[in-house]
Structure formats: structure tokens, C-alpha cells
Amino acid sequence: xxxxxxxxxxxxxxxxxxxxxxxxxNLYPFSNAFDFSEVEKSSLxxxxxxxxxxxxxxxxxxxxxxxxxxxHHHSTVTVPSDNGKECSExxxxxxxxxxxxxxxxxxxxxxxDEQKKTLDQAEEDDDDDDEGQHKTKKQLKPKKxxxxxxxxxxxxxxxxxxxxxxxxxxRWRKYGQKAVKNSPFPRxxxxxxxxxxxxxxxxxxxxxxxxVVVTTYEGQHTHPSPVMPRSVVSSGYANNFxxxxxxGNYLSQYQQQHxxxxxxxxxxxxxxxxxxxYNDSSSxxxxxxxxxxxxxxxxxxxxxxxxxxxxxDVVPSHMLKEE
DNA sequence: CGAGTTTGACCGGCGC
DNA sequence: GCGCCGGTCAAACTCG
Numbered sequence: 001x002x003x004x005x006x007x008x009x010x011x012x013x014x015x016x017x018x019x020x021x022x023x024x025x026n027l028y029p030f031s032n033a034f035d036f037s038e039v040e041k042s043s044l045x046x047x048x049x050x051x052x053x054x055x056x057x058x059x060x061x062x063x064x065x066x067x068x069x070x071x072h073h074h075s076t077v078t079v080p081s082d083n084g085k086e087c088s089e090x091x092x093x094x095x096x097x098x099x100x101x102x103x104x105x106x107x108x109x110x111x112x113d114e115q116k117k118t119l120d121q122a123e124e125d126d127d128d129d130d131e132g133q134h135k136t137k138k139q140l141k142p143k144k145x146x147x148x149x150x151x152x153x154x155x156x157x158x159x160x161x162x163x164x165x166x167x168x169x170x171r172w173r174k175y176g177q178k179a180v181k182n183s184p185f186p187r188x189x190x191x192x193x194x195x196x197x198x199x200x201x202x203x204x205x206x207x208x209x210x211x212v213v214v215t216t217y218e219g220q221h222t223h224p225s226p227v228m229p230r231s232v233v234s235s236g237y238a239n240n241f242x243x244x245x246x247x248g249n250y251l252s253q254y255q256q257q258h259x260x261x262x263x264x265x266x267x268x269x270x271x272x273x274x275x276x277x278y279n280d281s282s283s284x285x286x287x288x289x290x291x292x293x294x295x296x297x298x299x300x301x302x303x304x305x306x307x308x309x310x311x312x313d314v315v316p317s318h319m320l321k322e323e
Numbered sequence: 324c325g326a327g328t329t330t331g332a333c334c335g336g337c338g339c
Numbered sequence: 340g341c342g343c344c345g346g347t348c349a350a351a352c353t354c355g
Binding site for chain 3: 175176178180181187189202
Binding site: 324326327332333337339 | 340341342343344345346347348349350351352353354355
């Protein structure tokens with residue numbers, strides 16, 4: 001079993017939750033062999049629009065940890081944290097924990113969550129009817145104890161920016177802010193404002209590098225982005241605005257598009273064409289594979305195949321090639 | 324006035 | 340059982 005250092009899990013930066021977090025330095029692990037200036041040229045305007053002062057130095061961020069990819073079916077993420085302790089995450093076809101979602105069911109979790117939420121709400125209403133205003137100040141939900149709360153798969157991205165809340169094409173409502181332990185920077189909680197869309201995101205600054213914003217997305221949008229450039233609309237990308245960002249947001253959009261395994265292949269080929277040495281089964285592409293499998297539904301579309309994927313917004317067309 | 328933000332309280336999970 | 344902590348709620352508030 002071959003090991004590759006390629007991705008990042010920022011346990012320290014994003015809290016105690018166990019989920020992968022990518023930064024660009026690891027998604028672009030072979031910067032010497034790839035001319036990033038082309039990517040920067042094509043996306044710089046959007047980066048400025050988004051308030052990102054400088055994202056290219058992300059390529060120089062130190063690797064926070066390593067990921068040991070063992071196979072498509074089972075990989076262990078070993079994360080040496082700053083204090084030397086290790087934690088690990090197992091990415092399986094089966095849920096690693098009762099809380100985690102399997103890959104195939106990821107897209108349905110939002111629905112299940114919503115249904116459960118609705119049910120809880122209904123039961124809560126019943127309780128209120130029975131007990132009236134038994135809470136002095138607030139009527140909070142009586143949470144169900146017999147079932148663990150289902151967590152959506154999450155993506156975390158690190159972005160070097162002075163702006164905490166980066167515009168990504170969706171509208172968000174802030175619903176909370178918490179101080180983060182051992183960090184001078186608070187964590188903000190946002191929820192997608194669209195009705196019936198259960199996507200959340202957390203935004204916080206890395207206390208190890210205050211210039212880096214860690215944005216964590218949870219769930220999948222059930223609607224198109226309300227903010228779409230014309231080119232994006234005309235090219236058939238419904239909720240694709242964030243694809244103008246480098247690979248981090250590309251992954252987010254890729255997740256949202258419900259792409260199928262076959263599209264993954266093109267993704268890898270596309271990445272390969274960009275200079276990523278994705279040549280063997282143990283190469284960094286597995287990081288994309290594993291994460292994508294956790295997040296994508298079984299129902300794939302072929303939009304990715306038709307349109308070269310989302311990278312076309314970032315990468316000059318001549319750098320993309322068909323399979 | 325509606326939409327979004329702030330902020331303190333509350334809840335559940337987890338470790339000790 | 341207790342305390343800590345992450346996550347969420349919702350009243351009050353701000354803003355356009």
C-alpha cells in the first residue's frame with residue numbers, strides 16, 4: 001500500500017470535528033511542474049470580486065498534515081497535530097461512525113434531516129400544546145435522544161483572505177457565532193437562506209495563520225445559485241458561480257452537481273492534463289475520489305462530461321483536453 | 324417593514 | 340454526575 005502526501009486535514013484549524021479539509025498547497029502539490037499563472041489570470045478577477053487579496057501564496061502554505069490513501073474502499077487519514085498527538089479518520093463505503101453518511105446516501109441525508117427536523121418540530125408543537133410555556137425565556141427543541149443527529153458530509157476550504165465571509169454565489173443567513181477554544185477568532189455559523197435548503201457553512205480564521213479563512217460547507221444546495229454570471233448560466237451551470245475559484249470551490253461545486261463515478265474519471269484526466277501527475281491508483285486523485293464519493297449521489301448527470309467540468313471556468317480551454 | 328445580524332441561553336455529546 | 344465545548348435557537352436589534 002503506497003502512501004502519498006497530498007491533502008490536508010486541519011483538525012486544529014477547524015475544530016474537533018472529523019472531516020477532511022483541503023488547502024491549495026496540497027491540492028496543487030506539484031507546483032513546480034505546473035504554471036499556476038494561467039489559472040490565476042483567468043480567475044483573478046473573480047478572486048478580487050470575492051475580496052480575496054491574494055490566493056496564490058496558498059500554494060506556499062506549509063503542509064499541516066498528511067493523508068495516507070490506502071484504497072478506494074478504505075483510507076486512513078493520519079493527522080499529526082501541532083501538539084504531536086494524532087487523530088485519524090476512516091473513509092469507507094460504510095459510515096465510519098453512526099453519524100457519518102455513506103457515500104451513496106449522502107445526497108439523501110439532507111432530505112432525511114429535513115424530514116426528521118419537521119417531525120421534531122411537529123412533536124415540539126405537541127409538547128408546547130401540552131405544557132404551554134414551560135420555558136421561562138425560550139422554547140427550545142426537545143431533542144430526540146434515541147437517534148444520533150445525522151451529520152451532512154462536510155468540505156472545508158482554506159482561503160487566504162482579509163474578508164471572513166467570502167461570497168460564493170449563495171445567500172447566507174448568519175445564525176450564530178461562537179468563540180473558538182484556543183483561538184482569538186470567533187467561528188460564525190451560516191445557513192442558506194433558500195427555503196428547504198439545509199446547507200450550512202462555518203467560517204473561521206485559522207489561529208495558526210490569521211490570514212487564512214477556513215470555510216466549511218455542510219450539505220448540498222437544493223437550488224441554483226441566486227447569483228450567476230451570464231457565462232455560467234449560458235453554459236448550463238445552474239449553481240456554478242463558485243467554480244471560478246480554484247480547486248477548493250471547484251470541489252464544492254463538483255459535490256453539488258451530483259456527479260457520477262464516470263465523471264470522476266474525466267476529472268482526474270482533466271487534472272492530469274493540467275500537470276497533476278495523477279497516474280496511478282495511489283496518486284493524489286484518490287483524495288478527490290474518496291471525498292467525492294462521500295458527497296455525491298448515485299444519480300449522476302453528464303454535464304461534467306459535456307462541459308469539461310467546472311475547471312473550464314478557471315483554466316484556459318487549451319489546457320483542457322478530452323478523454 | 325422585511326431581511327439579516329447579534330448575542331446570551333440552551334442542548335447534546337463527550338471526556339473525566 | 341459534572342463540566343466543557345460545539346452547535347443551535349430565538350429575541351432583540353440593526354439596516355436599507
